[in-house]
Amino acid sequence: MTDGHESRKVTRQAKVSLLVLVCLSVALMSVAVVIVWAELRESPTYDPLHYTVPQTVTSRVESLGGAPATRITDTVDVTGEKCADEATPVLSTVAWKPVEPRGGSIVTSESNGAFREEGCVVSQYENEIPPAVVDAVTAQHARGVDAPLWQIQGVETPISPEGTEGSPEVWTTEPFAIVP
Secondary structure: OOHHHHHHHHHHHHHHHHHHHHHHHHHHHHHHHHHHHHHHHOOOOOOOEEEOOOEEEOOEOHHHOOOEEEEOOOEEEEEEEEEEOOOEEEEEEEEEEEEEOOOOOEEEEEEEEEEEOOEEEEEEEEEEOOHHHHHHHHHHHHOOOOOOEEEEEEEEEEEOOOOOEOOOEEEEEOOEEEEO
C-alpha cells in the first residue's frame, strides 16, 4: 500500500467517526429537548380554584314570567358555588357585561384581599347595581330596550404559597334582565 492510499483510508475513517459523533450529538440533543419539554409540561400551574358556572340569579320580576330579572333599583341576588383544593388568597376582578344588546364590560371592583377557604362553599350574594351600570341600563331603556340582558363576571387568581400568581378561575352569572 502506498502512503496516499493509507492517508485516504485514515481520512475516510475520520469522516465516518465524525459523522457518527454528529449523529450521536443530534440524538442526545433530541432526548434532552424531549426531557426538558416533558418537565416543563408536568410542572403544573398553581390551580386550586374550581367554580361552578354559571351562578344562579335568584332575582325575579313577575312581569317577565319568572325569568332571571331585577328592577334597576333593586339588587341582583345570586347563588353560586366556589371550591378550593386548599385555603388560598386570591386577586379578584368583577365586571358587569351587557349580553343583549352587546356592549363593553364595566369593571366594578378589583381587590387583592379576598381569601378562599379549603372546600366548597355555596354563597348567596346581594349585588347592588353599580352607578356606571345604572347609567348604561338607563341609556338602554331610553333607546327602547326595556329588558336588556346583563351578566356579572369575575376572575379570581390564586396566590401560591410562594407568592406567585396561579391559574385564574372565571365565574359568571346566568344572564338576567334589568327592567325600569
